[in-house]
Amino acid sequence: MRLINTTPHAIDFAIEGYGRFTLPAGSIRLRLLESQGGVLFKTPQGIPVRGAGSVTKVIMLEDGKEREMPDVRDGVYFVVSLPTGKVLSNRRDVLILGTGPQDNPIRENGRIAAVRCLKFP
Numbered sequence: 001m002r003l004i005n006t007t008p009h010a011i012d013f014a015i016e017g018y019g020r021f022t023l024p025a026g027s028i029r030l031r032l033l034e035s036q037g038g039v040l041f042k043t044p045q046g047i048p049v050r051g052a053g054s055v056t057k058v059i060m061l062e063d064g065k066e067r068e069m070p071d072v073r074d075g076v077y078f079v080v081s082l083p084t085g086k087v088l089s090n091r092r093d094v095l096i097l098g099t100g101p102q103d104n105p106i107r108e109n110g111r112i113a114a115v116r117c118l119k120f121p
Helices: 082-087
Strands: 002-005 011-015 019-023 028-035 039-042 048-050 054-062 065-067 076-079 094-097 106-108 111-114
Touching: 011 111, 028 082, 054 082, 082 094
Parallel strands: 002 076, 076 094
Antiparallel strands: 011 019, 028 054, 039 048, 054 065, 106 111
């Protein structure tokens, strides 16, 4: 099995029976291209409030070069951010970090220091 970390940071895991280990950040990133929602109204301070845009495409950047997401391959999984995972939830090779209360991540000083699982979005 191959895990490809598409986030810009290393991911620390704490897995019972395996201990703590790190999945380093790699050279592959996923970028969401979005259409911007129009201005719905402005606050009394003049701040524009936009409608939700929509994702028009997901681009893979590998070593700075754009390419399409590859077809699903057995044993290869992309670890992605939650927003990216929601967009790609139809793919069976996309995983997000288990950071919810039910996932019991390790917290240090109020921040998640390590996760105990990956999950499908």
